[in-house]
Amino acid sequence: MQSKNPVVETAIKVCAIKSIVTKPSFWKENGGTRSEPLVRGDHYRKFLGDFSEETILSLPDKDKIQVVGVREREINKIFEDQVKKYHCQQVVILGAGYDIRSYKKNRANQKGKKHAKLYANVKYWEVDDKALLVDKAKRLGEDKNSNSVYIAADYTKIDLVGLLKKNGVDVSKRTLFIWEGNSYYLEKSAIQTLFTGLTKAFKDIVLVFDYFSQERLNKYRADIQEKLEAMDKLSPSRNGFQRLLDLWKTGFDDLTKFSDTYGLRVIRNQSTTRLAYEYKLVTKEQENKLNHSVCMLSSFKSLK
Ligand SMILES: C[S@@+](CC[C@H](N)C(=O)[O-])C[C@H]1O[C@@H](n2cnc3c(N)ncnc32)[C@H](O)[C@@H]1O
Numbered sequence: 001m002q003s004k005n006p007v008v009e010t011a012i013k014v015c016a017i018k019s020i021v022t023k024p025s026f027w028k029e030n031g032g033t034r035s036e037p038l039v040r041g042d043h044y045r046k047f048l049g050d051f052s053e054e055t056i057l058s059l060p061d062k063d064k065i066q067v068v069g070v071r072e073r074e075i076n077k078i079f080e081d082q083v084k085k086y087h088c089q090q091v092v093i094l095g096a097g098y099d100i101r102s103y104k105k106n107r108a109n110q111k112g113k114k115h116a117k118l119y120a121n122v123k124y125w126e127v128d129d130k131a132l133l134v135d136k137a138k139r140l141g142e143d144k145n146s147n148s149v150y151i152a153a154d155y156t157k158i159d160l161v162g163l164l165k166k167n168g169v170d171v172s173k174r175t176l177f178i179w180e181g182n183s184y185y186l187e188k189s190a191i192q193t194l195f196t197g198l199t200k201a202f203k204d205i206v207l208v209f210d211y212f213s214q215e216r217l218n219k220y221r222a223d224i225q226e227k228l229e230a231m232d233k234l235s236p237s238r239n240g241f242q243r244l245l246d247l248w249k250t251g252f253d254d255l256t257k258f259s260d261t262y263g264l265r266v267i268r269n270q271s272t273t274r275l276a277y278e279y280k281l282v283t284k285e286q287e288n289k290l291n292h293s294v295c296m297l298s299s300f301k302s303l304k
Pocket of ligand 1: 007008009010011014015094095096097098099127128129132153154155156179180181182185
């Protein structure tokens with residue numbers, strides 16, 4: 001699916017990476033000892049269409065593959081825990097892209113599995129760009145989870161809580177918000193508005209997301225800026241670099257301070273390099289060059 005919006009375009013790239021990391025051989029071929037897939041299923045291939053995994057594999061920087069694979073696995077674990085241990089029945093996926101968690105837990109895929117009954121009671125609200133969601137629904141066809149509602153909206157530009165309520169979300173129930181691969185594309189003020197709205201409306205809330213440090217984002221932006229400045233004014237590559245520069249906006253330096261502002265507690269906060277080591281994707285814990293982490297925040301009520 002092609003889009004004029006570079007943020008929307010990131011969804012298919014991430015989808016290709018997620019497809020790559022389902023391959024059991026990938027990590028052994030790339031410096032690790034893991035011989036099992038990091039995440040299971042070949043579901044992602046359904047969405048790729050003409051987009052080739054080779055486009056991603058030919059990129060020199062394999063760190064991004066690690067980051068996307070690790071964050072998905074970590075978030076899967078938190079999601080499954082919330083359903084299995086805490087019987088959470090509402091999952092909102094902001095900037096869902098080609099997230100397949102609801103598909104993996106649909107009735108057909110859960111048939112005969114231990115927690116099928118619990119997953120049958122979970123409802124999902126997936127928020128993203130309209131064209132993307134139309135494409136996703138078309139490619140999933142009958143496999144789309146009937147408990148999943150697609151909401152076409154820019155969640156920074158609407159009354160998100162109001163729209164969720166209109167679509168059947170019960171703000172008095174525990175709700176897990178999955179916000180994967182999104183935080184860095186938003187202006188800081190939009191993040192503040194989002195967290196203010198959600199934490200005011202939902203008293204029993206769990207949020208999981210990945211983020212970069214602001215320092216790292218600034219460095220990344222400075223590198224791109226430097227390349228742009230060195231480039232010929234007429235160079236055809238300028239547009240691509242400018243789009244990249246416009247894409248990266250916000251990082252987090254002090255997660256605890258941020259969480260405190262919204263009455264949330266940091267329950268987990270792991271660097272993806274640490275997780276990559278734990279998952280045996282690498283044999284030595286590398287320096288967290290990308291300063292990328294995955295975290296779980298929750299309201300006090302959800303701690304019980
Ligand atoms: C990098 S992709 C991540 C997709 C998916 N969450 C995953 O990790 O596989 C970012 C997605 O978030 C969506 N997105 C970002 N900002 C958004 C916003 N303000 N409103 C709706 N969707 C947004 C984009 O359209 C895109 O599909």
